[in-house]
Amino acid sequence: MQHILLPTDFSENSWNAITYALQLYKDQKCIFTLLNIYTPVIYHLEATQTSSAQFALQDAMSEVSTIGLDNLQKRIDKKFNNPNHTFSHISAFNTLTNEINELYKDKVIDIIIMGTQGASGIKEILFGSNTMHIINHAKCPVLAIPNNFDFETPHGILFPSDYNIAFQEKHVQHTLDIANQFHARINILHVLHGNKLSEKQELNRRKLEAYFKKATLLFHTIENKNIPEAITEFQLKARINLLVMLNNKHSFFENLFFKSNIKHIGFHLNIPFLVIPSRT
CATH class of the missing domain: 3.40.50.620 (HUPs)
Known part of the structure; x- marks a missing residue:
């Protein structure tokens, strides 16, 4: 059974990659993990690392992340509802690279499928910075799906x-x-x-x-x-x-x-x- 990691920032680009993955593996029993990471900017400011403001912001972003994953799951169930597919959710206060490395060590993932651009949608470069970094450092295969690419059977x-x-x-x-x-x-x-x-x-x-x-x-x-x-x-x-x-x-x-x-x-x-x- 394939264990497939689907990182998402809730952008349409990441949704496009998710829909590609679900169609590519539609006839296989798979476990998909929806991953959303959040790292508040305030986390990087040493002076506020122990402040109540930081913890309040972290709690708020955690809630947004969790709700976002729940809504994403509903969207998937509405469009696909495939009995071959099982889903889990991870909402993590971490960087994307560190979280992926930890999941790989725990043998949670066989392949990562993600979009080539994030929410910023920078079109002047080949990949978004997150995707490029993951491609260069991941210890498992990475399948990058271009923005707006509609699923085609890979013949x-x-x-x-x-x-x-x-x-x-x-x-x-x-x-x-x-x-x-x-x-x-x-x-x-x-x-x-x-x-x-x-x-x-x-x-x-x-x-x-x-x-x-x-x-x-x-x-x-x-x-x-x-x-x-x-x-x-x-x-x-x-x-x-x-x-x-x-x-x-x-x-x-x-x-x-x-x-x-x-x-x-x-x-x-x-x-x-x-x-x-x-x-x-």
Whole structure:
């Protein structure tokens, strides 16, 4: 049974991610945890840390959070009411990253599904800061759903790789599960710079092929293009509706998202994006 964490700030963007998750797993028995965190600004002011004003504000925000989760549950029940799905609520005085780390240690979550923008709705960047931070630090897979993306059955999956990772089963399991459930085609995309793959890269490519042997799998090689451009062009040409990448330190993923100015890399995500941590 999947344990799925659904962080929410009660924005329409987070609701959109929740509806995607409920449709993606509609035929599976799942336990969903709705998570809302609150951290009053006054909490950061040392001079007021023990004041009655701080505790009053914390109590008020706790009540708002709890009521918000109850109302969200009613909205879910009204629209979906799926007997396969069980829900729990967490309202936490914490940061989102710390709360997620604690839940992971307690084995409460297998995957996080969240929107790419929060209540602020900053459109000039690829992701909201919370989503970006979670993607870079979470020890379980994160599925980020773009704002206003309506659910589509994931028939076309794009998995770019530089083949510099010694793949393990945990790196591919979520992708394989989705592919098998929806009879999706997995497209492995490699951007080649140079004449051919090294022995290490070829070995890793074969490992990947072996893990996906029960799925419909195609390998693609594009030469001498930058990665964002190659991904975007392939996504449009092949009608991809799920992008999967492995977040490996010192890999092209890190270069793509964390060593570039994401406002100017020309990579505009408009499909769900599943990020798999290389280490747990």
